[in-house]
Amino acid sequence: MTENTVSEIERMVVTRVFDAPRELVWKAWTDPKYVMQWWGPKGFTAPVCKMDFRVGGKSLFCMKTPDGQEFWNAVEYHEIVLHEKIVSDMYFSDSKGNKIEPAELGIEHEAIDGAYDVTIFEDLGNGQTKLTHIGNEPMESAKNSGQLEGWNQILDKIAAVVAGLVQAK
Amino acid sequence: MIERLSHGPASVHGLTEPFALSQQMISKHIACLVRARIVIKTKCGRESVCTLRPEAIKTVSDWAFNYRRFWEESFDKLEIVVNQMKKEEVRDDRKHG
Structure with missing residues (x-):
């Protein structure tokens, strides 16, 4: 048991407390009508949002960068506990939902093999909800990518991605 | 290179x-x-x-802080959506109540 704990990779975690009841936050997270309004970073839009929100179901999201570039993500649901927890697997895909490697898109994302995304909805009482998203990315990698970096570092990363492509052959 | x-x-x-x-x-x-x-x-x-x-290069630089940023900024927007939903719910309650 102890060995497992030691070898487990610390994951990227994003939390947020909402001044709203849990059912509402759940709805905003699971209803495509609302997901379209928030999916993707600042300045991005979400023109497509097809959701099949059930265990075994798969959703497809499109996010568009401010300069019009489209990125697609698919999410598969493994476990759903109403108003409490969602265990899913999100990955970059094409517009049909077929998985593609982030590096192919020039995106750096280090995923942990066999790990899932876990989203937890906690009722804090007093009408507040704490949302925790445990992403499939090692903490270290998230920390590194969380900093605004110099041009050369970005270039180094591309070089590393390319080196990976070379090795993969 | x-x-x-x-x-x-x-x-x-x-x-x-x-x-x-x-x-x-x-x-x-x-x-x-x-x-x-x-x-x-x-x-x-x-x-x-x-x-x-x-x-x-632009794609990569855009995504240099990618995954965490994706979630943090999505959460920012989610917060706005949730607040809007809350307001609408209050309005609906008033209408029906």
């Missing part, structure tokens, strides 16, 4: 010089960069000239 190309286009010969590698190895590396659509290779007379594909 990408560092060198970030200063401007370069010939395959020019790219080989700073490295202790054969031109054959360098060409193989360039072929990978071209396949990954990071570099564009064009013929200029007898020399092949390599140019960094600006879109490729």
Whole structure:
């Protein structure tokens, strides 16, 4: 048991407390009508949002960068506990939902093999909800990518991605 | 190599010089960069000239803080949506109540 704990990779975690009841936050997270309004970073839009929100179901999201570039993500649901927890697997895909490697898109994302995304909805009482998203990315990698970096570092990363492509052959 | 190309286009010969590698190895590396659509290779007379594909760099720079930023900024927007939903719910309650 102890060995497992030691070898487990610390994951990227994003939390947020909402001044709203849990059912509402759940709805905003699971209803495509609302997901379209928030999916993707600042300045991005979400023109497509097809959701099949059930265990075994798969959703497809499109996010568009401010300069019009489209990125697609698919999410598969493994476990759903109403108003409490969602265990899913999100990955970059094409517009049909077929998985593609982030590096192919020039995106750096280090995923942990066999790990899932876990989203937890906690009722804090007093009408507040704490949302925790445990992403499939090692903490270290998230920390590194969380900093605004110099041009050369970005270039180094591309070089590393390319080196990976070379090795993969 | 990408560092060198970030200063401007370069010939395959020019790219080989700073490295202790054969031109054959360098060409193989360039072929990978071209396949990954990071570099564009064009013929200029007898020399092949390599140019960094600006879109490729832009994508990566846009996503340099990618995954965490994706979630943090999505959460920012989610917060706005949730607040809006809350307001609408209050309005609906008033209407029905």
